[in-house]
Amino acid sequence: xxxSSSNIGDDADYSEIEKRLNYVFSDKALLxxxxxxxxxxxxxxxxxxxxxxxxxxxxxVLGLVVADLFFQQAPTANEGDLSRMLNSAVRKESCAxxxxxxxxxxxxxxxxxxxxxxxAGKEAxxxxxxxxxxxxxxxxxxxxxxxxxxxTSFVQFLSDTDGVRADAKTTLQEWAQGRGLAPPxxxxxxxxxxxxxxxxxxxxxxxxxxxxSAKGPTKKIAEHQVAELFLRxxxxxxxxx
Numbered sequence: 001x002x003x004s005s006s007n008i009g010d011d012a013d014y015s016e017i018e019k020r021l022n023y024v025f026s027d028k029a030l031l032x033x034x035x036x037x038x039x040x041x042x043x044x045x046x047x048x049x050x051x052x053x054x055x056x057x058x059x060x061v062l063g064l065v066v067a068d069l070f071f072q073q074a075p076t077a078n079e080g081d082l083s084r085m086l087n088s089a090v091r092k093e094s095c096a097x098x099x100x101x102x103x104x105x106x107x108x109x110x111x112x113x114x115x116x117x118x119x120a121g122k123e124a125x126x127x128x129x130x131x132x133x134x135x136x137x138x139x140x141x142x143x144x145x146x147x148x149x150x151x152t153s154f155v156q157f158l159s160d161t162d163g164v165r166a167d168a169k170t171t172l173q174e175w176a177q178g179r180g181l182a183p184p185x186x187x188x189x190x191x192x193x194x195x196x197x198x199x200x201x202x203x204x205x206x207x208x209x210x211x212x213s214a215k216g217p218t219k220k221i222a223e224h225q226v227a228e229l230f231l232r233x234x235x236x237x238x239x240x241x
Contacts (some may be wrong), residue, residue, distance in 0.1 A: 005096050021133065023149055025140050030054070032137035035104070039126060041109030051132035058135030062090050065150045069158055089157040092127040093218040098153045100128035100217075101197050104133070116219050121195065156217065168227040174234055176206050178241070184230075186223045189213060209234070 001186050014031060018024045023030045038050040047053065063086065070077070070085045075083070088094075097238035099105065104118040108129050119125050138146040151158070190201035203213040212230045216222030 015054040020102050021106075021137075022151065022152065023137055023141070025136070027140050030136040030140050031133075034132040035107050035129065036112060037111065037129075038111045039114040039119070039121065040109045054132040054135035055128045055137070056135070058131035058133065059090075061138045061146050062131060062134050062150060062154075064080065064084060064094075065143075065147050066154065066158065067088050068147075069151065073158070086202075087135045088224070089154065091220075092123065093153065093196075093220050094157045095127035096123045097156075097197075097217040099130040100195070102130075102153065104129050157221075167227065168224050168231060170203070171236070172231055175231075181207050184227065186226070187221060204230055206230070 014025070014028055017031065031125070033049060034051050034054050036048045036050050036053060039091050041049045044121045067082070067086050070082055070089075074082065076086065104125055108125065110119045110122055110125075121134070134146055134150060156171050169184075176182070176184055184204050184206050187203045188200060189203045191198055192201075193199040197217070199215050199217065200219045200222045201213055201215045202219060202225075204209055204223070204226045209230075212233060213225050214222055214226035214229050216225045
């Protein structure tokens, strides 16, 4: 969708979006705002009618919920481990991947210029809309509703209770430097899946060692996955267990 936010009044549109979100809004205006980019609104009304404020709120709600989930899932993790796990799960790339899975790019309302420049597929806009949706659900249904949405939609980013995904790349780089080797080199060697849910295949190479490859919903996540794979394969520290 693109164009003026005045086009967002159709109940059928709401119904389809809500079906993908698995949440029905009592206040449809909140959903409208969560899907409205500032480019679709005149400058004087952007604060009140675009998703900017909901994005701010949703970012904080997301952090709280994911922190609580990891707190429960990893009872032996220290503060540093929990922080790394949290930062890995709630980054913009993760939010954008969730937005693609929910096809939010098809539902966001953009100004004509932004729509023509491919705004519906931009990583930053998709991530912002995802956070705005979380903020809207929180305002409409409370923390329990937002919690349920995040727990379901972010499930692929919530399984790493060891914090591996957050620091595997750093560990691999430090290991290579400790051996006097050049830093690991990451290369995209493949991409599959539909535009709204792509799968990236990344390869890591270190001089003198066999290359390794792994897949993920974003390039950065695939890089962490392949770094973890390399560490496990070479029996380095805890990744060899």
